[in-house]
Amino acid sequence: MKLVHVLCGAVVLAGFGAPAFSAPDVNLDPQSVGAPPIAAWPTFNGDYTGQRFSTLTQINTSNVYQIAAQWVYKITDVGAQRGAPVPVIKCTPILVDGVIYITIPDHVWALDARSAKELWRYDWVDHGGHLVGQRGVGVWKTNVYFLTPDNWLIALNANTGKELWRKNYADARKQYFSTSAPLIVKNHVIVGVGGDAMDMPGFLDSFDPETGALQWIWWSTPRKGDSALKTWPKESVSEHGGGMTWMPGTYDPQLNLLYWPTGNTNPVFAGQGRPGANLWTESVVALDLDTGKLKWYFQVSPHDTHDFDNTTAPILFDRVVDGKPRKLVAQAARNGFFLTLDRVTGKHLVVKPYVPLDYTSGLSPEGEPIPIPDKDPSVGGSINILNASNWPAPSYDPQTGLVYVNSTEGKAIYYLTDDSAKPSGYGGTGTGIGRTTRVLQAIDPLTGGAVWKHVYPNLNSASTTVGPSILTTASGLLITGDDQKNVIIYSADNGQILWHLQVTENESGGIITYMLDGKQWILFGAGDSLYAYSLPR
Amino acid sequence: MRRWMLVAVLAGGATTFSVAVRSQEGISGGNTQNGASTQQPNRQPSYSNMTPQQRAAATRAFLGLGPEPDKAAAARGAPLYIQSCSFCHGPQARGATAPGLITSDEVLGDDHGEHLLLFLRKGRPEKGMPSFATMTDGQLTDISEFLHQQVEDVANRGAYHVLNILVGNEEKGRAYVQANCMSCHRTETFAHVGSKFRSPDQLQRSWIWPSQSDNAVTATVKMPDGSVLSGRVQEVSDFRITLIDSAGQTHSIDRGPGVGVELKDPLAPHQAMIMTLKNDDMHNVTAYLETLK
Numbered sequence: 001m002k003l004v005h006v007l008c009g010a011v012v013l014a015g016f017g018a019p020a021f022s023a024p025d026v027n028l029d030p031q032s033v034g035a036p037p038i039a040a041w042p043t044f045n046g047d048y049t050g051q052r053f054s055t056l057t058q059i060n061t062s063n064v065y066q067i068a069a070q071w072v073y074k075i076t077d078v079g080a081q082r083g084a085p086v087p088v089i090k091c092t093p094i095l096v097d098g099v100i101y102i103t104i105p106d107h108v109w110a111l112d113a114r115s116a117k118e119l120w121r122y123d124w125v126d127h128g129g130h131l132v133g134q135r136g137v138g139v140w141k142t143n144v145y146f147l148t149p150d151n152w153l154i155a156l157n158a159n160t161g162k163e164l165w166r167k168n169y170a171d172a173r174k175q176y177f178s179t180s181a182p183l184i185v186k187n188h189v190i191v192g193v194g195g196d197a198m199d200m201p202g203f204l205d206s207f208d209p210e211t212g213a214l215q216w217i218w219w220s221t222p223r224k225g226d227s228a229l230k231t232w233p234k235e236s237v238s239e240h241g242g243g244m245t246w247m248p249g250t251y252d253p254q255l256n257l258l259y260w261p262t263g264n265t266n267p268v269f270a271g272q273g274r275p276g277a278n279l280w281t282e283s284v285v286a287l288d289l290d291t292g293k294l295k296w297y298f299q300v301s302p303h304d305t306h307d308f309d310n311t312t313a314p315i316l317f318d319r320v321v322d323g324k325p326r327k328l329v330a331q332a333a334r335n336g337f338f339l340t341l342d343r344v345t346g347k348h349l350v351v352k353p354y355v356p357l358d359y360t361s362g363l364s365p366e367g368e369p370i371p372i373p374d375k376d377p378s379v380g381g382s383i384n385i386l387n388a389s390n391w392p393a394p395s396y397d398p399q400t401g402l403v404y405v406n407s408t409e410g411k412a413i414y415y416l417t418d419d420s421a422k423p424s425g426y427g428g429t430g431t432g433i434g435r436t437t438r439v440l441q442a443i444d445p446l447t448g449g450a451v452w453k454h455v456y457p458n459l460n461s462a463s464t465t466v467g468p469s470i471l472t473t474a475s476g477l478l479i480t481g482d483d484q485k486n487v488i489i490y491s492a493d494n495g496q497i498l499w500h501l502q503v504t505e506n507e508s509g510g511i512i513t514y515m516l517d518g519k520q521w522i523l524f525g526a527g528d529s530l531y532a533y534s535l536p537r
Numbered sequence: 538m539r540r541w542m543l544v545a546v547l548a549g550g551a552t553t554f555s556v557a558v559r560s561q562e563g564i565s566g567g568n569t570q571n572g573a574s575t576q577q578p579n580r581q582p583s584y585s586n587m588t589p590q591q592r593a594a595a596t597r598a599f600l601g602l603g604p605e606p607d608k609a610a611a612a613r614g615a616p617l618y619i620q621s622c623s624f625c626h627g628p629q630a631r632g633a634t635a636p637g638l639i640t641s642d643e644v645l646g647d648d649h650g651e652h653l654l655l656f657l658r659k660g661r662p663e664k665g666m667p668s669f670a671t672m673t674d675g676q677l678t679d680i681s682e683f684l685h686q687q688v689e690d691v692a693n694r695g696a697y698h699v700l701n702i703l704v705g706n707e708e709k710g711r712a713y714v715q716a717n718c719m720s721c722h723r724t725e726t727f728a729h730v731g732s733k734f735r736s737p738d739q740l741q742r743s744w745i746w747p748s749q750s751d752n753a754v755t756a757t758v759k760m761p762d763g764s765v766l767s768g769r770v771q772e773v774s775d776f777r778i779t780l781i782d783s784a785g786q787t788h789s790i791d792r793g794p795g796v797g798v799e800l801k802d803p804l805a806p807h808q809a810m811i812m813t814l815k816n817d818d819m820h821n822v823t824a825y826l827e828t829l830k
Binding site for chain 2: 082083128129130132133149171172173174175177179194195196197198199200236240246307309311334356358374375378379380381382383386387390391408410411412413415416417419420422424425426428429430431432433434435436456457458459482484486488497500502
């Protein structure tokens with residue numbers, strides 16, 4: 001594949017007498033966010049729905065074979081980080097006013113979208129935290145917001161990279177760490193946090209975008225006086241119950257509700273010290289944007305003991321069901337269940353396994369899977385599924401009406417390593433066993449059944465996160481990849497492979513598309529490089 | 538921030554590994570036959586080949602857990618802690634009538650006693666915690682290291698160990714093997730199997746999912762011109778298959794139109810077993826095989 005370096009071309013195109021390069025002029029109107037993204041990709045999911053569906057059609061099923069790399073930006077000057085020998089781009093790139101923002105832990109880059117020229121770079125020196133990934137920035141007016149591994153919210157000038165202010169919201173010594181992209185809605189910067197090594201409670205913060213002042217905090221486990229405490233043996237256990245909020249949620253402007261997925265319960269694998277359902281860990285929760293008050297919850301994995309870490313995107317979409325228009329939210333949960341809920345009430349329409357599993361005895365009246373205790377981690381070992389999905393984003397295509405997810409089918413043996421009455425931390429471990437199969441699935445959210453599947457052939461077991469996010473477009477394309485460094489474009493309606501290309505690493509972050517100078521671009525990160533594709537000139 | 542200087546030194550060295558459970562990323566699948574598709578280049582010993590000490594150190598650096606507790610001091614501190622602290626704070630400092638200490642600000646804000654000593658000398662009389670000023674600095678340091686060791690034991694999952702996994706019934710295990718395994722295997726297959734692995738959990742893992750190198754997937758590839766290639770598969774994707782034929786020659790074949798690929802997996806019966814294996818049967822068979830020394 002020929003790479004066309006357009007650094008010079010961009011200068012020529014800028015026109016006679018025009019400055020060879022104009023200074024960035026990023027200014028994102030918060031009111032404009034939420035509309036289908038066309039000339040920008042201003043949020044983690046492009047809009048607030050989590051659909052990762054683009055209305056663009058210039059690249060379509062009949063010309064997709066012509067697309068070619070226009071530039072590749074490689075991170076060359078960041079060395080090994082703790083636990084990461086080479087940089088891996090796990091962010092979804094953000095594009096506003098011709099400027100692309102990408103991140104890895106501790107670093108932000110602003111790139112000119114036409115040339116990939118570096119406009120500025122921001123480097124942070126962390127004092128702790130876990131450098132496992134960084135999902136990207138948030139933008140509000142002329143500000144960019146970035147979360148550091150050691151839990152600082154940093155506001156930068158979007159045009160210069162100059163730091164405006166910073167605010168610490170969690171203690172890295174308690175093993176809180178941050179990898180998320182802040183979600184910005186109106187005058188709220190919504191910040192989630194990770195960290196499950198030391199039995200700390202999860203929370204979600206809302207900050208003022210101008211000053212960094214805390215507006216509200218929502219704790220993902222209940223405190224004194226809350227009726228949800230009956231799902232915990234006592235308050236002191238709930239206060240150490242986990243439920244991290246480390247992936248960006250979604251938002252419905254009409255209902256003014258945030259939809260947030262909450263992570264695994266603590267202690268992670270040893271559940272004997274916390275009998276009960278352990279609300280609101282392992283749930284999808286609906287929170288009022290302006291107050292952070294809980295409107296409803298649906299717990300996907302009551303009393304989780306398998307690190308099912310329910311952080312896959314809750315996707316918002318509307319459908320007519322039995323003749324009535326319904327506002328819905330769907331999630332391909334990491335515990336192997338696909339769920340579709342009414343997003344006004346939280347009541348379930350569909351809860352159904354989408355990978356082979358046998359650890360539940362049925363559903364509760366509320367539709368929540370009932371775990372079989374014998375499948376809990378044990379001293380002698382207990383076989384159960386690997387995470388069926390993970391943080392890489394799924395997609396919903398309103399034209400096909402299908403949810404697309406890269407799923408993992410496979411098993412692990414889970415051992416209890418702390419069989420005391422008062423376990424702490426992980427308290428257990430898991431080790432994969434047998435073959436792991438990755439399967440791209442097109443799931444009808446009104447039935448939970450797959451309309452088509454594509455099994456990726458591979459002899460090597462993939463990590464549950466290898467294999468990237470998904471993007472669908474109005475021209476019928478589904479863009480994703482396998483775990484053998486192939487970028488693959490499918491026909492979204494039937495799963496036929498239309499195009500593929502092997503790059504140097506697996507696609508590792510979010511895939512975005514946008515119009516720039518009359519051309520549709522497809523942008524994705526793979527390992528240490530960011531690739532920009534379009535049709536040839 | 539001395540704690541961070543130490544971690545930075547560790548991180549600069551060798552942390553090319555994948556923790557058994559990477560927070561936020563989940564457990565990896567079980568089959569790492571070729572190791573070819575790992576996302577990160579593996580120049581360092583893989584996590585599964587590390588010594589327990591290497592694992593603990595690598596995980597500590599990866600998680601940013603700070604300096605390693607002084608194990609000898611912690612051992613000296615254990616009886617002092619049991620005598621003076623465990624009644625209120627629990628034998629492992631996880632709380633009893635008084636709060637747990639392993640997530641407390643006082644313990645986590647301390648590296649090697651420099652803050653805790655001052656705190657322990659004073660106590661917290663307003664909450665009923667006495668002063669320990671009568672103890673020597675050495676004793677208080679040892680108690681501090683004991684507390685840091687309790688944190689390490691919980692937070693550093695690279696230092697976790699499986700317990701005694703031999704919980705099954707040998708006789709039932711023998712019956713399972715007779716009923717389910719002998720259509721493919723013979724008695725000799727299992728001779729001395731109990732002495733071939735370094736631990737019962739390795740034995741358990743290995744009988745369920747045996748070595749890949751002895752059980753390679755093979756393929757028959759029909760080329761568009763009608764010729765046929767066959768051999769041991771190195772890699773396969775939607776677009777390419779790489780195999781080694783019986784003469785040792787490597788063939789990399791694009792899976793274009795007219796190319797037919799048929800894979801044969803000798804471990805398919807084991808994969809089918811994994812998908813339905815009951816925990817009791819697993820424990821029983823492991824207990825039985827462990828007796829075949």
